[in-house]
Structure formats: C-alpha cells, structure tokens
Amino acid sequence: MIKFIVISLKRTNSLNKAITLWRSDDSGYCSTLRCAGRYDEASVLEHLGYYNSGNSSIAVPAELAERLAIEVEYDAEEFGVCLPNDAATWKHLLAEVVCKTDYPSLPEYHGSCNRMEAYDQSLLTPDLTVPTGAVI
Incomplete structure (x- = not known):
C-alpha cells in the first residue's frame, strides 16, 4: 500500500528553507x-x-x-534531511499530488509571489514563476 506525506502550505512561507510537513497522527508539524x-x-x-x-x-x-x-539548514544551525522550499521541489510535488485538489495550491518559496497577493494562477509558467511582462 502506498504511504503519503502531508505537506502544509499554510505553515510554509518564503522565508522557510524547508517545506513544513505534518507529523504522524495529525499531531503537529516538522521540517525533517x-x-x-x-x-x-x-x-x-x-x-x-x-x-x-x-x-x-x-x-x-x-x-x-x-x-x-x-x-537543509532548516533553522539557525539546525540541519536535517528535508524538502527544500524551492520552485523545483514544488514543481515535482504538485505534479504528484494524490488527486486533484478542491482549491489551487499556491506555495510560497524564495522568489515566489506572495500567496496573499491577488493574481491569476493561470499566468504561472511550469516552473511556478510569473512570465516576464505578465500583467497581474
């Protein structure tokens, strides 16, 4: 049987070096x-x-x-095996989500648009960036 890891978009922001993951039994969050x-x-x-x-x-x-x-250095001088919070990692993760989601996934990572800004997700290129010259 396939096992899944649950990723928190809500708890991951562009300042995080690692993507935030759920602990087992819905019991909080972790980076490693x-x-x-x-x-x-x-x-x-x-x-x-x-x-x-x-x-x-x-x-x-x-x-x-x-x-x-x-x-990844996920916290000040704390290292561990983590999912790096970058465009390439998110591209792979979003391509393999268990099934289509009810709402769009708009991850925050260094260099990404802020999730709170209003923009059209259809403008995003496959590498999750806004194309040059796009009006958002």
Whole structure:
C-alpha cells in the first residue's frame, strides 16, 4: 500500500528553507523527513478535504518526498534531511499530488509571489514563476 506525506502550505512561507510537513497522527508539524508522518492511502482518500485541500495541505507519495529530500539548514544551525522550499521541489510535488485538489495550491518559496497577493494562477509558467511582462 502506498504511504503519503502531508505537506502544509499554510505553515510554509518564503522565508522557510524547508517545506513544513505534518507529523504522524495529525499531531503537529516538522521540517525533517525523519519526523514526518506516513499516512495510509485509504485514510488520505477518505479525508481528502483535510489532507489534500490544496490551499492548506497536499498529500504526496512518501517515496517521492524521500527522493527529493536533501540536507537543509532548516533553522539557525539546525540541519536535517528535508524538502527544500524551492520552485523545483514544488514543481515535482504538485505534479504528484494524490488527486486533484478542491482549491489551487499556491506555495510560497524564495522568489515566489506572495500567496496573499491577488493574481491569476493561470499566468504561472511550469516552473511556478510569473512570465516576464505578465500583467497581474
């Protein structure tokens, strides 16, 4: 059975070096993959609005997260194996979400548009940036 890791878009912002992950049993948040919970596919699919809403969380295969993870300084002088908070990582994660979300996923990472700004998501290029000359 496939295991999933739940990613918090709500708790990840452009200042974070690592993407924020859910701990097991819905018991808080962490940065390192070692501390992240692994959720059964059946549980995720049964509660899609909770685990995979799109605007606050997404569920991705744990195997994918493990392949993308690297050593990151996620806090002042604290290092661990984490998902780097960058455009390339988000591109891979968003392409492998468990299923289509109810709401658009607008991650914040260094160089991204602020999620609170009003802009048309359809203007985003595949690398999650706004094209030069786009009026938003």
